[in-house]
Amino acid sequence: MKPVMIITGAGRGIGAATAIMAAQKGYAVAVNYRSDKASADKVVAEIESDGGRAIAIQADVVDEAAIVAMFETVDRELGRVDVLVNNAGVVDQISRVDEMSFKRVDRMMKINVVGPFICAREAIKRMSTQSGGRGGAIINVGSAASHLGGAGEYVDYAASKGAIDTMTEGLSKEVAGEGIRVNTIRPGVIRTTIHASGGNPDKPDIAGSVIPMGRIGEPEEIANGILWLAEAGFTTGAFVDIDGGV
Ligand code: NAP
Numbered sequence: 001m002k003p004v005m006i007i008t009g010a011g012r013g014i015g016a017a018t019a020i021m022a023a024q025k026g027y028a029v030a031v032n033y034r035s036d037k038a039s040a041d042k043v044v045a046e047i048e049s050d051g052g053r054a055i056a057i058q059a060d061v062v063d064e065a066a067i068v069a070m071f072e073t074v075d076r077e078l079g080r081v082d083v084l085v086n087n088a089g090v091v092d093q094i095s096r097v098d099e100m101s102f103k104r105v106d107r108m109m110k111i112n113v114v115g116p117f118i119c120a121r122e123a124i125k126r127m128s129t130q131s132g133g134r135g136g137a138i139i140n141v142g143s144a145a146s147h148l149g150g151a152g153e154y155v156d157y158a159a160s161k162g163a164i165d166t167m168t169e170g171l172s173k174e175v176a177g178e179g180i181r182v183n184t185i186r187p188g189v190i191r192t193t194i195h196a197s198g199g200n201p202d203k204p205d206i207a208g209s210v211i212p213m214g215r216i217g218e219p220e221e222i223a224n225g226i227l228w229l230a231e232a233g234f235t236t237g238a239f240v241d242i243d244g245g246v
Contacts, residue, residue: 001079002026002027002028002053002078002079003026003027003028003082003083004027004028004029004030004074004078004079004080004081004082004083005019005022005027005028005029005030005081005082005083005084005085005230006029006030006032006070006071006074006081006083006084006085006119006123007019007022007029007030007031007032007085007087008032008059008061008085008086008087008088008115008116008119009032009033009034009061009087009088009089010029010030010031010032010033010040010043010085010087011031011032011033011036011037011039011040011042011043011056012036012039012192012193013190013192013193013194013219014087014141014187014190014192014219014222014223014226015031015032015085015087015088016031016039016043016219017218017219017220017222017223018085018087018219018222018223018226018227019031019043019047019054020043020046020047020223021220021223021224021226021227022083022223022227022230023047023050023052023053023054024050024052025227027082027083028052028053028054028078028079029047029052029053029054029055030054030055030057030070030073030074030078030081031043031044031047031054031055031056031057032056032057032058032059032061032070032088033056033057033058034058034059034060034061034088035058037056037058040056040058041056043056044056053078055073055074055077055078057070057073057074061088061111061114061115061116061118061119062107062110062111062114062115064118067115067118067119067122068122071122071123071126075126080126080127080133080134081123081126081127081136082127082134082136082137083136083137083138083139083230084119084120084123084136084137084138084139085139085141085226086115086116086119086120086138086139086140086141086164087141088111088115089111089112089141089143089160089194090107090108090111090112090157090194090197090198091154091157091194091195091197091198091200092104092107092108092154092156092157092198092199093198093199093200094152094153094154094199094200095153095154096152097155097156100156104156105156108156108157108160109156109160109163112157112160112161112163112164113160113163113164113167116140116164116167117167120138120167120171120182123136123138123180124138124175124178124180127178127179127180128175128178128179128180129178129179130178133178133179134179135178135179135180136179136180136181137180137181137182137183137229137230138171138180138181138182138183139182139183139184139185139226139229139230140164140167140168140182140183140184140185141184141185141187141222141226142161142164142165142168142184142185142186142187142239143157143158143161143186143187144186144187144188144241144243144246145157145158145161146158146161146162146164146165146186147186148246153200154198161186164184165184165186165239167182168182168183168184168237168239169237172236172237173237176236176237181229181232181233181235181236182236182237183229183232183235183236183237183238183239183240184238184239184240185222185225185226185229185240185242186239186240186241186242186243187217187222187242187243188207188211188216188217188241188242188243188244188246189203189204189207189208189211189216189217189243189244190216190217190218190219190221190222191204191216191217191218191219192219204216210246211243211244211245211246212244212245212246213244213245214244215244216244217242217243217244221242222242225240225242228240
């Protein structure tokens with residue numbers, strides 16, 4: 001039986017690169033997406049054409065029932081989850097805090113914070129040695145924004161990733177004795193569709209000049225870190241910064 005990895009938001013960007021790399025390393029992969037079925041199906045087709053195993057599962061991470069159903073589908077079709085990658089996340093239009101609507105901040109926190117908590121809850125139920133599981137790993141995709149702060153751009157996004165850092169700190173200790181490791185990858189600016197969807201399509205071009213290494217990162221460089229954390233048996237509560245030195 002292949003080890004099983006669930007990756008939220010795996011139709012595009014970092015999640016898609018992670019799904020493809022995970023399948024190459026022998027994982028059966030659940031490719032979660034919210035609305036872009038065609039992209040998720042393409043990731044699955046690429047994995048299958050390479051001889052790997054993957055399924056696409058629609059679930060919005062702000063919908064508790066959909067998250068529960070996603071984990072149940074994985075139980076049935078791939079087997080018990082070994083690794084959860086909490087990757088799905090959004091940014092929003094560039095804005096100062098005094099211009100932010102309640103709706104915007106509420107959406108940001110629901111997708112970037114509440115979703116990862118509920119996915120972690122479902123994973124822990126299946127992984128915990130206290131409830132008969134074999135242990136496992138939870139890898140959160142945070143952001144360098146959690147320590148940079150996002151001033152004048154998206155303090156709400158940065159704060160949502162700060163919550164993920166704190167969740168990692170606490171949850172890693174809470175479940176360390178139950179065979180579950182919890183770690184966070186903190187990417188800097190990476191070449192994905194998130195910038196355009198947040199109304200900031202030029203960010204990758206502009207950011208390269210202010211990053212100490214002089215360039216932005218590629219999704220595969222983050223996937224590489226995620227796959228390392230999936231196997232890093234003595235690492236928990238860690239923050240792995242992959243950001244070109246910001
Ligand atoms: P992306 O290219 O915009 O892809 C986002 C993925 O998340 C898509 O597959 C999307 O699904 C999915 N998604 C969004 N909202 C969702 C929801 N409510 N439920 C389920 N899936 C949802 O993003 P990315 O750049 O790869 O970002 C992935 C993660 O890395 C995010 O957590 C982001 O904050 C973090 N990050 C990115 C950067 C960067 O510069 N790119 C830097 C630091 C951290 P659909 O395609 O169906 O909409």
